[in-house]
Amino acid sequence: MSDIDHAQGLCEFVDGCPSMFHTTARIARRLVSEGFAELPEGDAWEVVPGGRYFTRRNNSSVIAFAVGKDLCDYHFQVAAAHGDSPCFKVKSAAELSGPGDYLRLDVEAYGGMIDHTWLDRPLGIAGRVLVRDGARVESRLFDSAADVALIPSVAIHLNREGGKSPELNRAVDLCALFSAGELGEGSFDRYVAGKLGVDAADVLARDLFLYNRQKACVWGAASEFLSAAKLDDLGCAYAALGGFLAAGVNDAQVNVFACFDNEEVGSNTKQGAMSTFLKDALVRANAALGRSDEDLRRAVSRSFMLSCDNAHACHPNHPEKHDEANRCWLNRGLAIKEAANQHYCSDAFSRAAIAAVLDAAGVPHQTFANRSDMAGGGTLGNLSNTQVSMHGVDVGLPQLAMHSAYETAGARDVELGVDALAAYYRCDLHIDGADSFELR
Structure with a gap:
């Protein structure tokens, strides 16, 4: 697919997701069409190596996972976005x-x-x-x-x-x-x-x-821009799902895609990132594979999360609103976000890990931090870590007018986002505590 094809795919996705319930239903249909089996939370789970599964909570959050066939010293590689918008x-x-x-x-x-x-x-x-x-x-x-x-x-x-x-x-x-x-x-x-x-x-x-109901569109004399409702965070949800499906099954690990509800109101609901939803899914999948609680704890210690939520691109009329050295731009790839107050879950270890993955794949990326006199916003990574603690980094597609009824991003960034997530899921990120990691 070309960059415009990916951008048009995001437009179609957004137009088909008028609420978080529709977003979850649309993702579920896509997963079924790709051969994933649904595991309702109220049923007994049967999970086998090489299998692909998903589960839903409240019909507004969804978690999918692809199980490797050779799970010796396995771990989870997670990417999480959110499906709700203001x-x-x-x-x-x-x-x-x-x-x-x-x-x-x-x-x-x-x-x-x-x-x-x-x-x-x-x-x-x-x-x-x-x-x-x-x-x-x-x-x-x-x-x-x-x-x-x-x-x-x-x-x-x-x-x-x-x-x-x-x-x-x-x-x-x-x-x-x-x-x-x-x-x-x-x-x-x-x-x-x-x-x-x-x-x-x-x-x-x-x-x-x-x-x-204004339709999403690609526009500009050079087709550089994409505007739509709910780009925060359907842009990242689309890119993460696309990368997850493109990567297929990675035999050394369990790849996990999550799209949570209620990020915009704090995530502290039964289906939000701060809930037990991700923890429950990982615990149950681990048990269904015949692994012990000890195996699970060891796996989580070696696991990694991409918290995927859009970033503020430098505003063309107000560059002074952005940090002078750590601003991101449209159509230059995924932004790696950081904040000293830990509103983002990134730290040096996790930033190095995702940068190494993307550099190895030849996928461009950039950095983002708020001005030091502006508080900025938070997202779901650290909130999820209150339930399942693992190394994590916050990333996002750069966009303008975040939380407007109609937002704007770079058309090329959609393809770059899908490529970045696919590279992440294809890579075996082998972590040794907080001392070292290796790309395999």
């Missing part, structure tokens, strides 16, 4: 009536988005709905697949200062318009039920989110 969640009592005949949706922020970028965009609604079917209640995916809501801004004539720097009250300014009078009280639940082909009384609960 957006607006529809509240349980969804409707706000008035003023006049208006019908609005009562929403609250999920994560830290750039609020004003959501204004004046036709929006869809997607997520999951719990539906009663006789004595059974089942979860169903929901996607309006149409523009059904919009958050209108206030005209400049009514708010002279707002045009320069809008100050938005999320309880007042960010309610979504759903109807101007054609729809009455109870219409939202009836709309959702109608799309699912059920009675409104049988909709018991829902996790529904507004999403930007």
Whole structure:
């Protein structure tokens, strides 16, 4: 595949993932098509050398693993991304009536988005709905697949200062318009039920989110750019999955791909990176292979994680926002991220390890650190390490406008990201404590 093919593949992936539930379902379908067998958490697991498997939790997080055939002194090589992005969640009592005949949706922020970028965009609604079917209640995916809501801004004539720097009250300014009078009280639940082909009384609960339906695209006079909703972190999820599948089974180790939910709200949920999900999957896979708890602890001590979450590319209009020596750029490859406050899990050992892997494969990479007077954000690597401790490094695709309703990255970086992850999974990174490592 060419760099443009990979970029178009990411566009298609993003357009097919309107919520974290759809992202997990799409990844699961891809894994099945590649010959992976699903292991539900509620079933007994059978795992054999050479096998390929995946499991889901909450239908919003997924972990896949490919088991080597020669697991003498084995270890795990993990890459983890997240499938959630900042957006607006529809509240349980969804409707706000008035003023006049208006019908609005009562929403609250999920994560830290750039609020004003959501204004004046036709929006869809997607997520999951719990539906009663006789004595059974089942979860169903929901996607309006149409523009059904919009958050209108206030005209400049009514708010002279707002045009320069809008100050938005999320309880007042960010309610979504759903109807101007054609729809009455109870219409939202009836709309959702109608799309699912059920009675409104049988909709018991829902996790529904507004999403930007503007299509992802590759653009620019030289096709250098890719813009889409949710590039943070579907860009890394796509690259990590692509590299994981391209690498196949590495007989010396167990390759693991994870896509977690809830990173944008702290990861401390049953399906987040701070949960037991990864630990449970590794423990159960190890036991199903007939290995002992001692074997598992030894394997984890030799294991490695790539925490994959996008990085801030140098802004063309505000280079002063970035560290002078440790800034990253579009279309120059994966950024290796570091922070002295350990908001990233990178240290000298792990940075050296991933740099050695990528250098050996001839895959370009770059460095990123925040300005020393800016706190920066955190991600999932160190949070996951509270449950399963292993050497880890934070990496990400460089992008602009992180947490906007529509973000921008480098089109060529998608291929470079897939190549980097494939090189990582193909390599046998043999670790000896924190003293040395060897590429085999």
